[in-house]
Amino acid sequence: MTESITITDNRSGEQIEIPIVNGGVDASEWGKLLPGVWFYDPSFDHTAAAASAITELDGEKGILRYRGYPIEQLAEQSTYLEVAYLLIFGELPAPNQFEAWVHDVTYHTFLHENVRKKFMDGFHHDAHPMGVLVSTIAALSTFYNDAKNIDDPADRYKQIVRLIAKMPTMAAGAHRHSVGMPFVYPDNNLDFASNFLSMMWKVAEPQYEPNPVLSRALDVLFILHADHEQNCSTTAMRVVASSLADPYVSTAAAAAALYGPRHGGANEAVVRMLGEIGSMDDVGDYIKRVKAGEVRLQGFGHRVYRNYDPRATIIKQTADEVFEVTGKNPLLDIALKLEEVALADNYFTSRKLYPNVDFYSGLIYQAMDFPIDMFPVLFAIPRTSGWLAHWVELLDQNARIARPRQLYDGVPQRDYQAIDKR
Numbered sequence: 001m002t003e004s005i006t007i008t009d010n011r012s013g014e015q016i017e018i019p020i021v022n023g024g025v026d027a028s029e030w031g032k033l034l035p036g037v038w039f040y041d042p043s044f045d046h047t048a049a050a051a052s053a054i055t056e057l058d059g060e061k062g063i064l065r066y067r068g069y070p071i072e073q074l075a076e077q078s079t080y081l082e083v084a085y086l087l088i089f090g091e092l093p094a095p096n097q098f099e100a101w102v103h104d105v106t107y108h109t110f111l112h113e114n115v116r117k118k119f120m121d122g123f124h125h126d127a128h129p130m131g132v133l134v135s136t137i138a139a140l141s142t143f144y145n146d147a148k149n150i151d152d153p154a155d156r157y158k159q160i161v162r163l164i165a166k167m168p169t170m171a172a173g174a175h176r177h178s179v180g181m182p183f184v185y186p187d188n189n190l191d192f193a194s195n196f197l198s199m200m201w202k203v204a205e206p207q208y209e210p211n212p213v214l215s216r217a218l219d220v221l222f223i224l225h226a227d228h229e230q231n232c233s234t235t236a237m238r239v240v241a242s243s244l245a246d247p248y249v250s251t252a253a254a255a256a257a258l259y260g261p262r263h264g265g266a267n268e269a270v271v272r273m274l275g276e277i278g279s280m281d282d283v284g285d286y287i288k289r290v291k292a293g294e295v296r297l298q299g300f301g302h303r304v305y306r307n308y309d310p311r312a313t314i315i316k317q318t319a320d321e322v323f324e325v326t327g328k329n330p331l332l333d334i335a336l337k338l339e340e341v342a343l344a345d346n347y348f349t350s351r352k353l354y355p356n357v358d359f360y361s362g363l364i365y366q367a368m369d370f371p372i373d374m375f376p377v378l379f380a381i382p383r384t385s386g387w388l389a390h391w392v393e394l395l396d397q398n399a400r401i402a403r404p405r406q407l408y409d410g411v412p413q414r415d416y417q418a419i420d421k422r
């Protein structure tokens, strides 16, 4: 048996054999046999839009690996900044490389004062922080003209460091603006997660004292959210970057995609759903509404995972550590009951609907006092390293501009009618 497929054009009887390589077939080959005939796949369910060495998923087995390392080992033994380095440069850093990387990120956390004072402060007081973040990421493009030198390794590195470093500063700044609190400057004595917590919560104390359990839990959540192969927001990053747009506007496009409730907005939707259910006694009624197609079970289901999302398992363990410090989130019992009822119901198991990364993450963020509308922002901070890893990979592959075809199903040609004739 050869690892190949044969396509026959029944109109002409012509055939073409295409080898199956690395789990895929080269679409340009059948273009030779079928010019002008397109494979219709609008949500890319059956289409590989890229060849990538960054993240490997196995949806059936519930496997997630970053550059070959299992997510469970990285969550247990690594840190977010080390994982960001791994995703972008392909290898775990040597001690000197890691020291330089952490130094560079730490010393690029500040924002140009105009970004905060003239741009971020211009938003309405109740602006959604994700809308502020998406806009501010794009605005950074106007502050760094060297960002357009995307083929210069030194300039490319500078933008990568700036974006990873400034995401927490912009994120915390958006929150502080929304609650009328003064902006908190980065504290270079703190690690990445602790510095973010300081910029979020510092009040009048001379230096913010992070709770080490909460800092570590947040760092683990950042690791789990760092990349996830060709998800919606990463696809947006690759499409926009394929036009050779600079990394700031490409990242803004990716963050915009993440904002949607089907994607990064899901953990916000989960907590709102749990609040709407209100009590464990009402779980059954909500499940009935889901099965009637009236509502979706937020935090359940995944395009790739047809099994438990491995990140959800780790997040559930992290939740216990956080609740030890913060006290249990009252919505947790409702979530656990929902999961128990859903996983015993054929409606969900037959559709391979299991808890995904978002089902429990929102409960942790809420227990850590993050406002609900900050949840997608907390997803965007670490996913920036994944987006940038794909940006670098796409440029190194000399990828062509993304320009899919379509099936036209509009009206045939017709002549213009003057307005007095309509």
Ligand code: SDX
Pocket (backbone or CB within 6 Å): 227, 228, 230, 231, 232, 261, 262, 263, 264, 266, 290, 295, 296, 297, 298, 299, 300, 301, 302, 303, 304, 351, 353, 356, 357, 358
């Ligand atoms: C993330 O791609 C990634 O990697 C994303 C992500 C990442 O790290 O980047 O993993 C992060 O975005 C996780 C997903 C977060 N979203 C949610 O939790 C929102 C709720 N889930 C969904 O809306 C849905 O499951 C999606 C969007 C996640 C996946 O949708 P698909 O693959 O397009 O599935 P579908 O909409 O075609 O549904 C298939 C069937 C349908 O039923 P039938 O028409 O066959 O009767 O499953 C049903 C759907 O109605 N279904 C659900 C459901 N999700 C799918 N029914 C109830 N509740 C749900 N959550």
